[in-house]
Amino acid sequence: MTARPPASNELVRRQMSRQRRTGTEPETALRRELHRRGMRFRVDLSVGRSRPDVVFSRARIAVFVMGDFWHSCPVHGTRPKSNADWWATKLSANTARDERQRAELQADGWLVVWVWECEDPATAAANVDRLWRARTHRPGRDALGE
Template sequence: MGRPTTGRVRDRPIALNEKVSAQMSRMPRVRSRPEMLLRRELHSRGMRFRVNLATLPGRPDIAFTRARIAVFVDGCFWHMCPAHATMPKNNSEWWREKLLKNVERDRRKDAELNAMGWLVIHAWEHEDPQLVADEVQRRWLAQREDPSTGGALPR
């Protein structure tokens, strides 16, 4: 079978050039710098957690299993941050659909986690890790005192 004539391979558009392709392939899916800074801050506060817990919807970046809190550190590009999102000019329709699907998937996994009794916290990659850790710790302490106070924390 020959190469598709649509310019797409496995339903992905062909990169504009090798530099763009290499840049996109280097983007981390786990252990991003913002995630690691938050993890270090939480750990330094004595908070222990699981990382990328595969048994939960969305594989949360950080999961406090006893307190039932799932934390996601969202990249501004991939999750369409209202303050920093940009839309690529090359293959713009494909990217728009892709990024909107990411946001829809985020809302779906949040609903699944909420239905399981988990509190979901989202942090943007540009947020100060200490301030995010303050909020996570506040919610963590509240959950440990009263686990029935679950619910989704708005972005």
């Protein structure tokens, strides 16, 4: 990829420099919901050449919280007008990396879950809980009387 072009203005430069890699609002909302359900997990753990946001080691489930912009959400992803060619290349490279990581983890026996930023955290947590119970052969919440 070519060198990063200069920001279109100072406000954009400041906003982009403050982008977090981990501990984002959607990520913490999902973690809070998972924890509320009694689920325990690892955060930001290296798994192969990937670094999922939430990891269930024994169940071999890797959860990535995908930002709508950075990972090109099919519903809410947008493309900047400034430096459009550079951003198109950057965002395409991000989605290619995401697919490569998914394939590598799946080949290694991991279940990969993508949770989009725009998803409801409670719904996403319920889905992860269901997948975890299926992988660990634990009864569902209804079987526990909850």
